[in-house]
Each structure stands twice: as structure tokens, then as C-alpha cells.
Amino acid sequence: MAAFSGSSLYLGWVWSGGTIALHGDFREFSYEPSLSLIESTAGSDSFREYIGGIGEGGDIKFSAVMQAAGTLLITACARQNTGTLLVGVEGSATTKPKITIPAICKGPAFNVPYNDIVEFSVGFQQTAAETMGVW
Amino acid sequence: MSVFNVLNAAIYSTLSGGTALTTLLGGTLVYYQQAPDGKAPPYLIYNFQGGGYEAIEPRDMWNGIYFVRGYSPNAATAGSIDAQAHALLHKKALSMAGWTNFWLVREQDMALVENLPNGKKLYMAGGMYRIRLSA
Numbered sequence: 001m002a003a004f005s006g007s008s009l010y011l012g013w014v015w016s017g018g019t020i021a022l023h024g025d026f027r028e029f030s031y032e033p034s035l036s037l038i039e040s041t042a043g044s045d046s047f048r049e050y051i052g053g054i055g056e057g058g059d060i061k062f063s064a065v066m067q068a069a070g071t072l073l074i075t076a077c078a079r080q081n082t083g084t085l086l087v088g089v090e091g092s093a094t095t096k097p098k099i100t101i102p103a104i105c106k107g108p109a110f111n112v113p114y115n116d117i118v119e120f121s122v123g124f125q126q127t128a129a130e131t132m133g134v135w
Numbered sequence: 136m137s138v139f140n141v142l143n144a145a146i147y148s149t150l151s152g153g154t155a156l157t158t159l160l161g162g163t164l165v166y167y168q169q170a171p172d173g174k175a176p177p178y179l180i181y182n183f184q185g186g187g188y189e190a191i192e193p194r195d196m197w198n199g200i201y202f203v204r205g206y207s208p209n210a211a212t213a214g215s216i217d218a219q220a221h222a223l224l225h226k227k228a229l230s231m232a233g234w235t236n237f238w239l240v241r242e243q244d245m246a247l248v249e250n251l252p253n254g255k256k257l258y259m260a261g262g263m264y265r266i267r268l269s270a
Contacts, residue, residue: 007193025192065192065269068235115240117196117267 008091011062013076015083015105020076025065027119031087031101033058033130057126060085060103066110066118077122079107085124088135098135102128136233136270138197139183143167145231146181146201149223156219159212160205170206176257177207179216184263195270197234204245204261213246217260224264231268238267 009029011022023029036053064073087099103124111119150156151163156179164170164178186199203224205216221241229236243263248256 007190023193025194027192065194065196068237115238117237 004090006089008089010086010088010092012086013083014086015076015081017076017081020072022062022064022073025067027063027065028061029063029087030061031058031099032060033126055129057103057128058101058130060101060124060126061121062124063111063119063121066120073120073122074108077105077108079105081105082127092135094135096135098133100131100133101126102130136195138199138234138268141231141233142199142201142229142266142268143181143183145229145236146203146224149227149229150179150181150203150220153219153223156216156223159216159219177205177209177212177216179203179205179220186266197266197268197270199266200242201264201266202245202261203264204259206257206259208255208257210248210258210260213258213260217246217262221262229266234268234270236266236268238265240265 006029009023009026011026011029013020013022034056036056037050038053040049040051082104085101085103087101088096090096092098103126106123106125109121111121147165147167150165157163160177160179164174166178166180168182169180170178181201181203184200184202187197189196189198203220205213205220207213207216224239225241227239229239241262242265245262246260248258251257
């Protein structure tokens with residue numbers, strides 16, 4: 001086994017307007033799924049105990065270097081757009097891990113420093129269970 | 136893609152195309168790294184001072200410093216050469232194949248005098264220019 005960097009990321013966004021590869025100029029991507037927990041502590045338990053409840057949609061964050069005159073990202077990641085994220089943290093070569101995540105866009109955001117590159121970022125909210133598979 | 140040849144050519148083209156500058160110099164006396172042996176001033180020298188590639192996104196980006204300065208036996212003339220170079224470079228965009236120059240800003244001023252072996256003085260005035268490129 002060997003470590004690998006984030007530079008291999010594949011990130012596709014399939015929405016009603018088509019499919020866009022988001023990883024072309026990406027800076028950061030994070031996905032953190034969650035789970036509702038049901039407390040089951042009882043009686044003389046000395047430690048708080050839980051059983052698994054229902055899954056919770058993960059918070060998904062993505063940022064990229066904005067390209068001059070680029071409107072494709074803004075259009076594809078408009079607020080309320082729904083679709084599916086295709087995530088390959090190690091790229092999209094055959095047998096590499098693939099995560100398929102139904103999601104909704106929270107809308108584009110921009111960071112505009114005077115003396116540095118302009119960054120685009122967008123948040124997604126997971127709307128149904130993800131599928132773990134391989135490419 | 137290596138930066139040096141295309142960037143040096145772009146800087147030379149920009150500086151040698153400045154008629155107010157070349158009039159001050161008495162010709163296109165614009166040189167990379169050093170003037171020819173025995174060349175009498177005034178002239179302009181530019182060189183790569185430091186920097187390199189930035190691995191901050193999948194697309195190649197480059198961030199470096201060039202030192203551009205005028206030399207003259209007269210301090211005021213050296214300053215005038217520097218002023219013309221400043222006017223041609225500061226907050227301008229270089230045109231170069233394979234790269235987009237999205238940031239070109241003078242960051243630091245430099246001036247000094249050299250006492251030559253023949254007893255004469257050689258004045259220098261110039262500045263450090265930060266250059267950022269995106270492939």
C-alpha cells in the first residue's frame with residue numbers, strides 16, 4: 001500500500017444541464033457523511049451507549065481556482081440545482097474507489113483577494129444515501 | 136512547460152518595444168542577466184531572481200520575481216530608465232505563448248552606486264517585479 005495525494009481527485013457533477021468535471025482547477029474537496037444515533041444507555045450503565053439510527057446527509061465542500069470569463073461552474077452549481085456527485089478520491093481509473101452521492105447545491109461563493117487568485121467555492125448537501133463502489 | 140525562454144522573450148519584447156525607454160538608452164540596450172563585455176552604459180538589465188512552480192491546483196501555475204534595473208553614469212538617468220521600465224511593466228500583462236500572465240506588480244525598489252576601477256561611478260535604479268502565470 002502507498003499513500004497518495006489529493007492531486008488525483010476526480011469530481012463529477014451530474015445535473016439537469018449535463019455533466020461537468022469539477023476537479024480541473026480544484027483546491028480542496030471534503031465530504032463528511034454522518035449518522036443519527038439513538039441513545040440506549042439504561043439501568044446501571046456506567047458509560048453512555050448508542051445504537052445506529054438513520055443516516056444523515058454529509059456536508060460536502062468544494063473550492064477551485066476561478067478561471068477568467070468562466071461561467072460554467074457558476075451555472076452548474078447554482079443554488080437549488082440537484083444532481084449526483086461522482087467522487088473518485090484516487091482518480092477514476094478502473095478498480096479505484098468511487099462514491100456516488102445524490103446532492104443539492106447551496107449556491108456558488110467567491111473569495112476575491114486583491115493580490116491573489118480568485119477562488120470559487122460551493123457547498124452541497126447530501127440528499128440520499130451514498131453508494132460506495134469502484135470505477 | 137518551462138517558463139524561462141518564453142518569459143524572458145516576453146519581458147524583452149515589452150521593454151524593447153517602449154520607445155521612451157529605448158530613446159533614453161540610445162537603442163534597444165536591453166539585456167538578460169548582464170550587458171556584453173565592455174558595453175558602455177546606459178543600458179537595462181533584467182534577470183530571474185527567484186521563484187518557481189506553485190502546486191496549488193491541477194493546472195500549472197508559476198510565481199517568480201524578476202529584477203529589472205537601469206544603469207547609467209548619471210543617477211538621474213538611471214532613475215529615468217527605471218521609471219520607463221516601471222511604466223511598461225507595473226500592473227501590465229505580458230503576452231506569452233502557453234501561459235497567461237495574471238499578475239505583474241513591482242514589489243520592491245532598489246538603487247545603489249558602484250565605484251568602478253577607473254574611478255568613475257555607475258548608478259543603478261530598478262525594482263523587483265512579481266510575476267504570476269497560469270498555464
